[in-house]
Amino acid sequence: MAWFEPPVCPECGTPVRVCRTNYDRWVSLATVELPAKDVPEPLRWRLMPVAGRASIPTAMVAVRVRGIDPLPSEPVIPAHRMMCVTGEG
Template sequence: MAEADGATAAPRPEPDPDNVSWIEPPVCPKCGALVRIYPTNYDRWVSLAAVELPAKDVPEPFRWRLTRLPDPSRLTTDIVAVRVRGVDPLPSEPVVPAHRMMCVPD
């Protein structure tokens, strides 16, 4: 399922608590674009584009949404990527495309 969804990214490295330097966003090694790496709802990681697009502009296999996970105290603790499946979003509804859809190697 992860390979079919394109959820094959490496997990983000854990930041060193003693290092206070700025953490740069990851960059795609093929095209040089900024990517957002998120965990999925099934323990894999996916590289997503840095922008949201209307669902009509993103083919169905590349549509993702970012969902907040509540903890027991009702505070949001983390965000996971969830593939848009089952019910198609409205054409104007924003979705996050998988980076592999946007990747254009130099």
């Protein structure tokens, strides 16, 4: 088994979590969770398990938090552009 370095943002060099979305795109997420009250609504994400052929989840997919607003203290994963030092988020 080989060790792989986590991907980093080309703008600021911070590690990011690159995840597939539920609509087959890719999004760079922060590596930490924050309370929903600290993250603007368009930048809130959650990771949801995706079941394969068996009932055991085999992968994670990023889903944007919409519809029912989370509680202010509920953890969400912000899009990396919110936390990027050189980004415009």
